[in-house]
Amino acid sequence: MPHSPLNLISAEHRGPDDEGTALTDPAGEVRLPWAPSTYGQPPPPKPRFGTYWLSIVSLVGFANATRWFLAGWTQRRQFRRLGYTSERVIEIPAARKFVEETRSLRLLQLGNVLHGAGTVVDKYEAASGVLNVDLFDLEGSWDAGLSVSTLEHIGWDEPDHVPAFRKALGHFATLIRGPLFFTVPLGYNPEVDAFVREGHPGFSAEFFRRVGFRNRWVPIAKPEFRRFNWRYAGAEEVAFFRRAA
Secondary structure (H helix, E strand, O other), X not given: OOOOHHHHOOHHHOOOOOOOOOOEOOOOOEOOOOOOOOOOOOOXXXXXXHHHHHHHHXXXXXXXXXXHHHHHHHHHHHHXXXXXXXXXXXXXXXXXXXXXXXXXXXXXXXXXXXXXXXXXXXXXXXXXXXXXXXXXXXXXXXXXEEEEOOHHHOOOOOOXXXXXXXXXXXXXXXXXXXXXXXXXXXXXXXXXXXXXXXXXXXXXXXXXXXXXXXXXXXXXXXXXXXXXXXXXXXXXXXXXXXXXX
């Protein structure tokens, strides 16, 4: 009998027909000898409804997580640009309140923090409406004074690294006839910390401490002078000083 591809099928794989008949699977389709055999194998399981549901939930969850991440990232960028990831979150509202209280007075602002509030003096920051003058060269008289986290940098951040906080505060106070409000971080400049420990003569003070990474601040009776840029970005403790009119 001439050999053909169909005759090469082994006996155990042949169907009940004679040698010249091709093997057929239960579905009635001819299975060629070189084709992969699935005869006798269980059919692949069909995806259950739970599989589709899990896929849909995962896709929706991923979409929501992406949206929340992008929204949070955008908000963090805005807060970082505005300084709201540091002690600015409580300093700026307090400074704005002081500006509102003294809106009828001639205000001198040391450091360009609230741009456009009164006469703004900043030695290094070049911007419209800002006087780039050294504080010690400044002369004149104003009705009210404001400084937000600026006095602690004078002298301390200069190339010579000479503390000049007390001298700067003294000169700033002589330029102001009426109320004066300024804020400083603690744990940054040793001269500022010493000023607080010695009782900050001539000024009333309020102290605040940061608790947690959500940048929440609480009032405290006595500071511990926790190190600047230690656990958080910026200060962990801040002091508000006020001199009445």
